[in-house]
Amino acid sequence: MTGAPAVAVTGLGLITPAGDGTRPTWEEVCRGRPAAAADPRLSGLPVDFSCSLQEATALGRGAPARSSWRMSPVVKAAVSASHDAVVDAGLDTASWDATRVGVVVGCGIGDLTQWRIQALRLVDKGPISVSPLTMPMALPNMPAGEVALSLGIHGPSLATATACASGASALMTARGLLTSGLCDIVLAGGAEMAVDPLTMAAFHRMGALSTRSHDISGASRPFSPERDGFVMSEGAAILVLERTRDAAARGRRPRAYLAGCGASTDAYHPTSPHPQGAGSEIALCQALRDAGLAPADIDHVNAHATSTPLGDAAEAAMISRALPHGPTVTAPKGVLGHALGAAGAIEAALTVLTIEHQLVPPTANLDGAAAEGTLNHVTDKARPQRVAAAISNSFGFGGHNVVLAFTSDLPA
Template sequence: MITPAGDGTTATWEGVCRGRPTAAADPQLSGLPVDFSCRLPEKTELGRGMSARASWRMSPVVKAAVSASHDAVADAGLDPASWDSVRVGVVIGCGIGDLAQWRTQSLRLMDKGALSVSPLTMPMALPNMPAGEVALALGIHGPSLGTATACASGATALMTARGLLISGQCDIVLAGGAEMAVDPLPVAAFHRMGALSTRGHDISGASRPFAQERDGFVISEGTAVMVLERAEDAIARGKRPRAVFAGCGASTDAHHPTSPHPLGAGSEVALRQALADAALAPADIDHVNAHATSTPSGDAAEASMIRRVLPHGPSVTAPKGVLGHTLGAAGAIEAALTVLTIDHQLVPPTANLDGAVGEGELNHVMGTARHQRVDAAVSNSFGFGGHNVVLAFTSDVPA
């Protein structure tokens, strides 16, 4: 993971467990009605594992995905020089691509004409290029594709990758999400539709999932990539999996282009599908990593759904209080955090949430991280267009 909480998985995990918000004033958004965001740490190195020439042709979102993929492969103990590259796949979710590139090149076209447009515009800007460049960087010749289901893109990528393993088409899949879209245009657009927090007087408190006075999300950036393989294959090469990707579910609200169903009807379908796919009963779920973006309607709908499907009260956390909303990368980042929760048996807290809980009757983790037995957990991801994806993970790793 590479996120505003830290450059790398360990740094991100520790930052999320501390529960300290990363939202801050953003000079690049100066003059806009919303001029704050969650950015990657200043010294983040997005060019690691690649040549200067390769780095030069890549946009930031592509560099982020490639860097995270190198980290993930190293963490998994895999050597790209020795794997059967045709049996390896890549699925990277990205909701927007490099919007700044489109904006910059459009201005060049209008100001200076067609010959001023960069020949690198398309490979830098297209949302499938994180997957394509990861495959190129690691010599992967199996399926590679990008998924675009708005803020569920990263979760959709993981679901798709799992399907490639189950079908037998791949033995290893690199899967995750990447988004680097903190740019004046999407910020202005999200503000115009009323989706962003305007809590400029309290920036660190602006992203406040489930809190009573929440007023919108804080835009963010980041990436997460995980290595998926069959448990028996990992164990055979001496690598114990962190967790088992036990099941997944997906649905569509067909209710409104941007607003969720008020009772979470569509997300309930996805959650119940994920439980059935994983052969889990609702009471088996110990923990929920909530999508919870800090919008009034979205958090209310998700809370209603969680109470209805999981009335026994599993612990609930919402990482966007610390990280902000990383859009197309959020589902992958939050899935990775769910895996680490199982691996460490530790649930991070939801930042900016205290006793004044607007969406009560949930077992919120607040203040400090909670040591807890977590044998089964779900990670929720929802996106504009009515996309709902729920991923189920367990600790049931074969001996």
């Protein structure tokens, strides 16, 4: 049974460690060159490397100069990606009905750096030293709020917080705003700029981060037998979603269609996935039913695969069981690292580009056989392939699972 109608993806905005923009990000991901490098912000920590944005990245473009001073980096990243996505979609903000436009931006943490700095000021110098901008800079809903403010959007602006599935949750929420009739256009995705000594120390203490300091470029290695944890990343991705009839009415050819969504909760452990991926399989099956697709219709899987031993093993088991026909699998975090709340949106955008270009990027650092050897991994170089339907998996602490199904054409 098919669920809600598919919606059109008409614009993309990407800002990642691989590049400032959709095209440079896509090209570097297809080259399979890891972005991990030593990070001076983390000097002296047990893990002192990350996948950080390039120095030339222009955060905050599209925001009025009079307001960019009050924005934290995560807000600026969201605003920049939104501006790029609107331009890419060919939308005219002066002529759209702003009350019918919505914003949904996933953010797992917000500006933790601001919280840390202001807490130190409070302890060292007292309450009078705390910045009055602390709250508007640090809250995780502010990327959505400031995107709406910068573009003059008067429809709903929402923030989703499902840890590392936040960006994917935002897209699922946005689809609902369109199919319910509440909005005609929704800017949806995720933003995260959480590379900070505090987050790094906390994740390291959990044993979640790679400690491969002798081989930084090889530290993020999804599905590899030598994987030992994820590499922290940052960035933003915004997708412009519209009802298909509205995109057609303005002569806009969709880049792809968001055809189905599924979500579930493991209810197994606060941070560890169900060992066999039982919860994520529920989300995948929901997404297929919602899109009116059978398992055998899926040509490609964009895996969540963070490069952690438990997480990758659970996802591999789930994909093998749910999609036994062997669709191609790629894991962008080998190049980009793990951008937490932005990851699901970044990878959804990459799935759209895979469909658009009929090209599957490789999983970086998967040099030999995968630890779980039953999947059809794309390695070494990008692989041309007919991709009519693909899924993008996103999972997060708290047991959150979100699976998005994208197609090249409207489902029958």
